[in-house]
Amino acid sequence: MAVVPADASDTAPVSAPAGSSGFPSGSAASPATESSATEPSAAARPAVGTADARRGLAVVTGASSGIGAASARALVDAGFDVLLGARRADRLAAVAADIGPAARSRPLDVTDAASVQAFAAGVTSCEVVVCNAGGALGLAPVVAATAAAAEAEEERWRWMWEANVAGVARTVRAFLPALVASGDGRIVVITSVAGHQVYPGGGGYTAAKHAAAAVVQTLRLELLGQPVRIIEVAPGMVDTEFSLVRFDGDAERAAAVYTGTVPLTAADVAEAVTWAVTRPPHVAVARIDLFPRDQASARDVHRRP
Template sequence: MHNKPVAVVTGASSGIGAETVRLLCENGYLVFMGARRLDRLQALAEKYSAIPIVLDVSSAESVHRFTEELPDSVQVLVNNAGGALGLEQVAEFDEAHWLEMYQSNVLGLARMTKALYPRLLSRPNPVSHVFNIGSVASFETYPGGAGYTACKHAVRAISETMRLEWLGKPIRVTEIDPGFVETEFSLVRFGGDVARASSVYAGMVPLTATDIAETILWSISRPPHVNIDVMVVRPLDQARIDKIHREA
């Protein structure tokens, strides 16, 4: 039997998720990591001794299969799975894109939280911790971003509601809202268009996945009576979601 605290990370195959897996493993957690790309998870497992399980948070059946593989208690849940698709304005919105974003960013978060709530309550030690990875899009908007910002606004509403519903229970809820982070985010958003994805970060210094993973680890390390409700983390070169300083 292991005696390590258990952490679960969704969207763990790359970017913020993968870096969160690394830091949690290095700091004494037994980490169960979920994502659709099993080959990526297996590569991480070899490096960090985390446990890979296929997970598609947009599928209730997949979430059920994933949670059946977990121990009876979980101390940390990182709801990281999600992302953006397309940049169409509302008058030309792509319904398939919006539905897919809502399934992963919003319903996926809700599915994982519902499934693991009993486990989070079972071993507070002295508190458990849920992280919802949002975005500065959870409180800002921009042309072409209505589908994604609507999803991330919903993440904020869910995070705030969880704190109200769980008041008095030993579960902390933290929302992390990053600005520009150079990961596969833009590559996915633009359907694999490398040049277009790279242009998002041209002439500025974005955050790294490690920057965000470190905020998760820091929040966990606070005394049990302290809850970091919301943390907004931007690169110095970003003042708003659409206000970027770029070198010529």
């Protein structure tokens, strides 16, 4: 069964101190980025703390749509250059081109260790890594009705673990030296309300997101004393391609998830991400739970007629 993440979808050594672009060579860029007139040198850029200063390099996975793409845009608006990764290379390149000279992209599949290593190659210093790649597949009970259904569900569970849990660990391992080298690294993991609550039919996804939340908490303990802050952002309902992917492209079923309610937008979550990573260095935002007003829990949603 072919699977695609909900929001995820060749280099020489490069460092990314604040005030420089820090882009690894070999990253895809829009034509405008090749002009020195539109991509000023580090010396030509103002120092951090002044108007229009660049804050350094932010890496975003699952950046071809949804929360990842919105986070990339918000981070650039906040003064970061961004390196974007996702499976859907064409859409990823389009997002980078739309953002402009501050963005570069590389294909990335977080379920593939070699892909993660290639994505991170050449990045010797970065300030932020947003682990957003992941997603859900299906909405089925833990105990399937038939052997065939059980086999299919096991494959979905395996992919959800690889994308939402192992993918986070691979990404953090690959970029941790660069984050430490920056002197003020920030790791943001996009989990979910499903990382702290459960609901019927969501066993595979909630198990994976609970594990991702546990990885975040473990990293916070293991990296204590290092110049790295660990941030978890746990959204509730967000109107992205999440449900479309979960339901195998069934647009009608995906739309029904949001019927009668006003969910969060990807930009809402991106704003929370950007706020968290732009706090002063001594301030560590441990976790942000972000719900739409119409949602009280993973199961309880107010719907209007």
